Ligand SMILES: O=C(O)C1=C[C@@H](OP(=O)(O)O)[C@@H](O)[C@H](O)C1
């Protein structure tokens with residue numbers, strides 16, 4: 182299988198830029214935003230809080246789609262109550278509550294049934310430590326809940342346990358420029374998963390002119406102050422590039438992706454090394470600089486080996502894990518995934534789901550305390566359950582490339598971050 186791909190914009194970057202645009206002091210433009218369920222949920226949440234959204238079909242310098250956000254007008258108490266549907270989007274349920282506290286509204290948050298079991302406690306605990314009133318509408322520490330926004334948050338210094346999700350840290354830091362004293366946030370407890378996403382948050386804040394620092398490991402400081410209106414272009418989603426790159430790895434084929442950011446804070450920047458660790462040959466070639474001054478890019482080519490070979494241990498791969506697990510499930514050797522315990526609180530309990538689906542296809546796998554081990558590769562086809570989880574669906578899609586009779590139960594859940602995944606996959610696989 183040989184093919185060329187481009188992938189849509191990053192979910193994580195799109196939803197950060199949209200949120201910061203809603204906090205800015207004038208209308209901002211996000212060029213090449215992701216258009217998927219998670220980004221639409223973010224736009225709806227921002228609209229519910231009073232931002233205005235205008236879609237632009239072709240942005241003047243690049244002709245790409247864009248969205249102009251007119252920010253939430255300076256908050257005061259007593260505005261209409263609002264409701265935010267988080268769907269299954271971690272970036273909505275963990276990022277928007279702190280903004281709601283600044284909105285001067287009572288805001289009720291709820292989401293899909295699968296979202297109601299995703300941990301929220303540290304965000305709520307952090308906001309309460311900042312004197313934000315939050316009513317638990319059901320089980321404490323989970324959706325649904327109501328944030329009583331007064332339009333102002335003093336800010337200051339707090340400590341939370343962010344071992345359940347890096348999004349707990351990001352959600353508080355993103356709203357912190359709007360807190361009167363900014364925020365010094367410390368983490369206590371086991372490892373923060375996916376520190377790359379915290380790095381992304383700091384980087385994006387800096388990009389829009391906010392002063393940030395990390396005075397010591399696991400402590401972050403965001404200075405207060407207005408965010409000037411900005412225009413920004415979103416990078417492609419390197420996590421969502423994963424299944425396409427793994428298609429080359431799994432089939433011994435070759436896949437080329439243009440527009441790979443030369444530098445990125447996305448965790449998907451780890452793909453070249455991860456793929457090499459499984460025996461692929463990866464080349465990155467600089468692309469000519471774009472005339473509109475956008476960030477440097479490269480062309481990435483992945484050539485799969487005749488037989489995948491396991492690196493043995495894969496560490497802290499966060500949201501990349503289900504896709505990497507598809508490669509592990511095709512290797513004759515064992516692979517142990519470590520430092521991914523928090524995947525139990527992702528769209529589904531991904532550790533249980535991956536182990537169950539590998540076993541269903543005749544492989545052997547077992548859960549460990551902080552991850553799982555794939556002991557033996559899958560042996561036959563069958564239905565792969567998707568658990569309403571886009572990454573479980575794409576895990577199944579990769580397996581289906583080499584093993585006959587693999588069917589993914591519900592591919593439509595890829596709409597969370599890539600609505601046209603089925604078409605893109607067909608195009609790559611059947612060319
Ligand atoms: O901040 C973000 O955009 C994200 C952070 C990560 O969350 P966890 O730290 O919960 O893994 C990641 O898995 C998620 O897909 C997106």
Ligand SMILES: C=C(OP(=O)(O)O)C(=O)O
Pocket residue numbers: 269270271272500527528572598
């Ligand atoms: C964990 C993920 O998403 P969310 O942003 O909903 O946490 C993911 O996309 O793999």
